Amino acid sequence: MSVQRGRLYKFPWSKTDNPGGWVEVTDECNLSCPGCYRHRLEGHRELSRIKDDIVACQRLTNCDRMGIAGGEPLIYPEIVEVVDYIARLGMKPMLLTNGENLTWELGRALKAAGLTKFHFHVDCGMPRSGWTGKTETEMNALRQKYADLCWELGGLQCGFNITVFPRTLPDIPAVIEWARANMPRVHHLSLVAFRAIPLDGTYEFYAGGRRVDPGVFKHSVMDQGTIGLTSLDIFETVRRHFGEFIPCAYLGGTSDPESYKFLVGVQVGGRSGFDGFLGAKTVEITQIAHHLWTGRYFDFLRFPETGRRLFVLGLFDRELRRTIVRHFAGVARRPTRLLEPVYVQSISFQQPNEILGNEVNMCDGCMNAMVFRGRLIPSCRLDEYRLFGEALRPVRKGGSLEGGSSNQA
């Protein structure tokens, strides 16, 4: 295995001390993506309730960034006010959007309200007008459009979310290649393995001791083969293409600490090219320094253009030292590179919740927790709470009472 856990930094994030919070403004969407876990139940939410949830989420999680999601948040009429409210509370507002409704004017208004980052969900599984039937590699053209728009708006970070299916896995290296060519404009890629509730009869599902029908969920599938992709599968695909790719930090699972629910590699480079990676020690030092000074861990820094001051941490980080050597070797070949800014770009390999034995293996340190009826829940399971009042409890059919590990699943 090319990932050595002993060399990775385990993020110290917990429920009450976490960089990420999450709020949903609507469950309506202008696209209908296959496998989406959000159902249309409530429509646009009242602004006052959204504000209450934002305050409660900040209070419960101590978060540094607040993800604004849905549904599609850009169709919410008062989205600018939501962004403004989050920014005034001292958090970094981040919009998770499919981008369909984004215009130059709306982008400017959101930026003026204090938006820090756009996180665009773009993949070839989405039924977008004019983009159906495209490969993941061809979707880079749409990503470029959004990245350019953010760049022109200025002062906004840009990330992309890609749901990875077994059929789209081979195209992922081409997406990373594209991201590397856009270091100044693209600051984050989330590669998320597709997950759904299995309906093949392996499990029964219970809520409050009663058996319930999981077939009501849109994100349920008959064939478990489509939901078997892991973050390591995606990482290995990337690693085969970019032999030097090094992850630096992770979150494990709540049931299986060996699973990589969130595995991160951070690339360093500039307009003229890629230099290398950050190592675990740099991530550890920056996380704890941020926490010591601000009292909060961070999801992303406000300015991805870190400059060469980042290189000071090479004193403690062997991987970063290698990056520095490559950087200055590049400068020696082309001295004008010294005038170019240095950026960081994070690539995360994510594996949402899955069933192991009789338990659901969640992210230990989930950074997308949200407030639902005054309590903190993982946002990926919101509809279980909305429909059944609590998270579903899977039980393997056939009476096996034993738990399992990912190796057995």
Add this chain to the structure above:
Amino acid sequence: MKKKEVRPRQSMDTRSLFRMPWTMADNALSWLEPSRKCNIRCDACFARNDPQSEKTVDQIERDLDELLGLRRCDAMLIAGGEPLTHPAILEIIAMVKRRGVKPVLITNGVGLTPEWIREMKRAGLFGFTFHVDSHQGRPGWTGKTERELNELRQTFADMVYDAGGMICGFNMTVFPDTLSYVPEIVVWALGNVHKVQSYTLAALRLVGPNAPFEYFAGGRPVTLEDTAYYTRESYADLTSRDILASIRKVIPDFEFCAYLGGTALPHSLKWAVGSRIASRTDGFGQLGPKAMEIIQVGYHLFKGRYMAFGNPKWNGRAKPLFLLGAFDPSLRRAARAFIGKALRHPSLIWKRLFVQSISVVQPTDFLPSGERDNCDGCPNKTIWRGRLVSACLLEEYAKFGAPITAVPREIPGRLFLQNRFNEEEKA
């Protein structure tokens, strides 16, 4: 002159505390059980006393390696059952030590002798946590109060102190009828600050037939009547806040500096620690959240793991900690108190200062919805069939293969959006 009233500077709001950065895979502690056999029968034990449960050294070594493969930790709590009943206890201690982890015994201390302590020290033992309370049915000590049991605590503390070079801690399950004795235990421990580095006060948790739940494991209904923690009445009301209030009767300015929250209620005080700075005669204050944060993350940066226990060599050398007062208001207050007293009594400069930690634990709770509130970042994870489980739930895995889930007998109005969803589906 009117004595100035000392008030705690913080309320019980966990947001003013440092949330320990401990997680499932990277924690300060882990838990190893060589056996579930025990030589006494405590009223509130969460493990069934099983004389046939003794593991072979090979099995224990496999458990240990699996555990350390899944989880980084600073110290390994060797527990049970009673670990001293295992004939290969010295080998087990040495086995943990060889892997670079601090072996700490959690024991009732029955039959412990100074010679045995020295042997275990030679094997590499880092220290002891003695479980002593008045609900243990301990031979020769039945019917004694917690106050009288301080004599037994003193015996153990003296034995470990005489052997030297090891840490000594105590833990006690707090029952409703022993809560009032907590102040006397605190006073005893403070009087032994040079011998006792830590003590833990854990709130009683027992389930009974009057609990308003039905229980399930792996989807099947189960009964708890033959589990170790079933009694005729439920005891689940005592909280860590009650214990804190009891501590504050004798240390009015006592404050926690760090905590772990709950898995269901993130801000419930499942595990909290306060670290006092004191000489043998005077208390000066305590570490604040920032000091604890710097200690934890600094240790992790250099050692690659979070700190469970300080080195016994540091015992009595706490003065350099005042330097962290540059970042920590609580330590600044302690430093000011120390300097103020030293100006009046200059001999204090040469006296040793100690750190003594008081931990308060509120074990698993069943919420009215039936959901369980466990410690988020549980320090007592152990290995069960190749996976990490909480030691306090091990009985459930061993008996039912899964943790128990509870369902309220009267189900509140859930499924509140189900009807609307069904209507929309039909539409």
